[in-house]
Amino acid sequence: MSAKAIVDPKxxxxxxxxxxxxxxxxxxxxxxxxxxxxxYCPKPFSVSKCEIDLRPGGMFHTTIQSPEGQEFPYTxxxxxxxxxxxxxxxxxxxPGFRPAPRHEFATFTVILTLESVGSDxxxxxxxxxxxxxxxxxxxxxxxxxxxxxALDQLVAHVKTIQQS
Amino acid sequence: MSAKAIVDPKxxxxxxxxxxxxxxxxxxxxxxxxxxxxxYCPKPFSVSKCEIDLRPGGMFHTTIQSPEGQEFPYTxxxxxxxxxxxxxxxxxxxPGFRPAPRHEFATFTVILTLESVGSDxxxxxxxxxxxxxxxxxxxxxxxxxxxxxALDQLVAHVKTIQQS
Numbered sequence: 001m002s003a004k005a006i007v008d009p010k011x012x013x014x015x016x017x018x019x020x021x022x023x024x025x026x027x028x029x030x031x032x033x034x035x036x037x038x039x040y041c042p043k044p045f046s047v048s049k050c051e052i053d054l055r056p057g058g059m060f061h062t063t064i065q066s067p068e069g070q071e072f073p074y075t076x077x078x079x080x081x082x083x084x085x086x087x088x089x090x091x092x093x094x095p096g097f098r099p100a101p102r103h104e105f106a107t108f109t110v111i112l113t114l115e116s117v118g119s120d121x122x123x124x125x126x127x128x129x130x131x132x133x134x135x136x137x138x139x140x141x142x143x144x145x146x147x148x149x150a151l152d153q154l155v156a157h158v159k160t161i162q163q164s
Numbered sequence: 165m166s167a168k169a170i171v172d173p174k175x176x177x178x179x180x181x182x183x184x185x186x187x188x189x190x191x192x193x194x195x196x197x198x199x200x201x202x203x204y205c206p207k208p209f210s211v212s213k214c215e216i217d218l219r220p221g222g223m224f225h226t227t228i229q230s231p232e233g234q235e236f237p238y239t240x241x242x243x244x245x246x247x248x249x250x251x252x253x254x255x256x257x258x259p260g261f262r263p264a265p266r267h268e269f270a271t272f273t274v275i276l277t278l279e280s281v282g283s284d285x286x287x288x289x290x291x292x293x294x295x296x297x298x299x300x301x302x303x304x305x306x307x308x309x310x311x312x313x314a315l316d317q318l319v320a321h322v323k324t325i326q327q328s
Binding site for chain 1: 170252255256261
């Protein structure tokens with residue numbers, strides 16, 4: 001498997017940016033619940049629950065909480081784990097690879113790749129959708145703003161780890 | 165990952181049988197197109213095309229041909245490969261882990277496990293469906309008869325390899 005995802009512009013959304021934190025800490029931020037909770041949702045939304053079973057077929061669960069306290073649970077499945085390089089998970093499958101009912105919002109797969117650029121990290125998140133309308137809906141709901149703010153929060157959080 | 169699938173009787177269909185051929189040849193029969201074509205479809209249906217890219221995220225494609233020449237293509241994605249022990253693939257994802265449109269017939273995941281019992285092989289195929297109605301439909305369409313006949317054909321084919 002090459003590290004990069006094969007992108008279809010009709011179906012996929014890609015956030016690519018080089019961030020000034022080291023690759024191993026970006027990996028920590030994505031794979032440890034105590035870190036993920038700190039950055040994964042653009043504030044004032046938050047992560048009220050996170051479970052990570054980091055192996056192919058393992059669970060990736062987050063519950064997103066609105067400022068009013070409403071909860072939105074998402075349960076997906078890890079597919080591929082190359083530490084500090086490539087993380088693949090999907091909402092199309094439940095843990096144990098069981099096919100998931102189509103999600104009301106979007107049934108997508110995420111391929112995250114990380115590459116060192118000096119002491120910085122090239123961060124590429126590719127989000128693959130079932131069809132064009134799902135991609136358009138996700139984009140219109142603010143994919144680029146949302147994932148961009150989350151990445152800003154990730155970087156800010158990782159810098160607090162670096163300093164501690 | 166434990167070798168066995170976690171079965172939900174409402175959602176899953178399981179074919180379990182001990183067959184009198186060695187495990188490594190059952191694995192060959194499932195993972196080499198030239199062998200798979202010989203047994204995968206209950207006759208008089210046949211496999212007119214088979215592509216296997218045996219790695220997580222790789223393609224598993226079969227085209228089934230009816231006696232009248234009508235073709236039914238199925239493209240899935242391999243998820244987990246433990247040689248001669250465990251093979252997992254799904255129709256819920258396309259190659260590269262892209263979410264698949266829901267299949268007109270059934271969007272299922274297959275977990276095949278093989279275990280040596282002396283010189284025989286304990287063969288367990290677990291087929292996991294999205295919902296109960298998909299499982300019922302697959303069962304009513306003759307899952308047990310179809311997969312059973314295919315396994316008979318596999319055993320017969322493997323015995324010709326053994327003798328050659």
